[in-house]
Amino acid sequence: MASEGTGVSELAARYSTALFELADENQALDTVASDLTTLKQILAESADLRRLVRSPVISRADQGKAMAAVLDSAGVSDLTKRFIGLVAANRRLFSIDGMIEGFLAELARRRGEVTAQVTTAQPLNDAQRDAVIDALKASIGSKVLVNTSVDPELIGGMIVKFGSRMVDTSVRTKLNKLQLAMKASGGSV
Template identity: 90%
Template sequence: MAIEGTGVSELATRYSIALFELADENKALDQVASDLVALKQILAESADLRRLVRSPVISRADQGRAMAAVLDRAEVSDLTKRFIGLVAKNRRLFALEGMIEGYLAELARRRGEVTAQVTSAQPLSDAQLAAVTDALKASIGSKVLINTTVDPALIGGMIVKFGSRMVDTSVRTKLNKLQLAMKASGGSV
């Protein structure tokens, strides 16, 4: 796994590698991945939990208890609970999202999968998601995992990012380009 940058990303990378190796030894790669995806979703949906993991003011004991309660409710595996407990004890919860991303990226890399980030103005239907997945498989030539997000500011269309490539077909970008073209030609906007 390549270390990208310094600071938090390097820290997150070290922890995600350790968790990956531990899960691999315990033949629990898929279970831990499932746990982490669920935790990622919980973090995305809860502003309070995001504040908890990022706050330097909340004691490590309180952070540990709160995370244990969240993990119990989410019914994650014992391995994941112990790992997150260690992260809380070491006051590293601020890097948890990076650890989750690092673990999932390493699992995808090991399996020969490419992860694409698809941002759309509205939630994609199953048929639309299948069409995007098929188009990416044909373009990339390997398995594709898709993470979707919704950004109503796009107005319409979508932005697809995979690897170092990005395809932006959003209405917002088209309008911005049109506005720039009109300014360049001396027209008023």
């Protein structure tokens, strides 16, 4: 797995690579991926849990106990629990997001999948989501996984990011470009 830069990303890459190899040896890639996706969602929804994993003042023992309780209630596999326990014991929970992303990215790469982040002003219905996936498959030429999010500030349209590419068709961006063009031509806004 390639790391991007230094510090946390290299640390996260090392841990995610180790977990990936361990899960592969134990034929538990799908199980661990599901566990990590669940943990990612729990972290996204809980500000308290995010503070817990990032806090340098909470002891490693308390972080470990708290994470064990969260993982038990989420019903994750023993392998994932042991990995997160090791991460907590090594005081590396602050980097858990990068570890999750690294693991999932490597799994997608191995399967020949591309993950696209689609941000829209309003939630997509199933037909719209399918249309976006079909358009991305046709454009990219490989299997596409789509993560969606909603940002009402876009007003309309969407932003699609995959790999190093980004397509921004949001109304907000179009209005900003129009505003800049009007300023450049001396018009008032």
